[in-house]
Amino acid sequence: MRKEGHTKVRGWRWRRNPLRRHSDVVEARIVLAAWAAAIVGGAVGGAVVAQAVAGAVEHxxxxxxxxSAVMVSDAPSGTRDVTTGVKYDHVTAKVRWTDSHGVLRTDQTTVKGGSTAGATVAAWTDGRGHLVSGPIGSAEAAARVGLAGAGAGLTGGLLVLTGGLMVRLRIERRATEQWGIEWDQVGPQWGRKTS
Structure with a gap:
């Protein structure tokens, strides 16, 4: 048995056609508007978020x-992960430094394994004088900005398309209800015999 397929005709909602309803035209305009808004809104939203993330990363x-910090005690040598066998050559050790206000501070930071007491190591502080990790590199910063912008753009575009789909489904439901009402009026006439 051969299956009957239906042919998809592009742009049928825009053509003059006696079977075309007002809801078909409205639906086509909603689809067009939703895609345009998703593309433009997604691009603008992604650019705004990327700019904000770039500013935050730079700040x-x-x-x-x-x-410049000084090792307070000897750092242990590098450790080896028992399960994977990977050797880590950086460990946490106690260091001492003088902050920008001349206050002597002590805290722990990551240093090369096997460093001896009294050795000078590089450390990073925030504006309050607390030890923090080093700043991210320019490649990682660019990746964060790009991912944040792309994610925001895609999310915004998908939200707009979802909203357009919901409106479109509502219009289709109303059109189907209208077709049902019209069929109730016309359907009984098809069963009559004409002489």
């Missing part, structure tokens, strides 16, 4: 200051 990078 964070500028807020970190390098300091």
């Amino acid at each position: 964070d990078r500028m807020g970190r200051r390098p300091v």
Whole structure:
């Protein structure tokens, strides 16, 4: 048995056709508007979020200051992960430094394994004098900005398309209800015999 397929005709909602209803035209305009808004809104939203993230990343990078710290005690040698066998050559050790206000501070930071007491190591502080990790590199910053912008753009575009789909489904439901009402009026006439 051969299956009957239906042919898809592009742009049928825009053509003059006696079977075309007002709801078909409205539906086509909603689809067009939703796609246009999703593309433009997604691009603008992504650019705005990318700009905001770039500013935040740059502010964070500028807020970190390098300091020269002195090892308080010997650092243990690098450790090896028991399950994977990977050797880590950086460990946490106690260091001492003088902050920008002349206050002597002590805290723990990551240093190269096997460093000896009295050795000078590079450390990073925030604006309040607390030890923090080093600033991210320019490649990682660009990746964060790009991912945030792309994610925001895609999310915004998908939200707009989802809204357009919901409106379109509502219009289709109303059109189907209208077709049912019209069929109730016309359907009984098809069963009559004409002489």
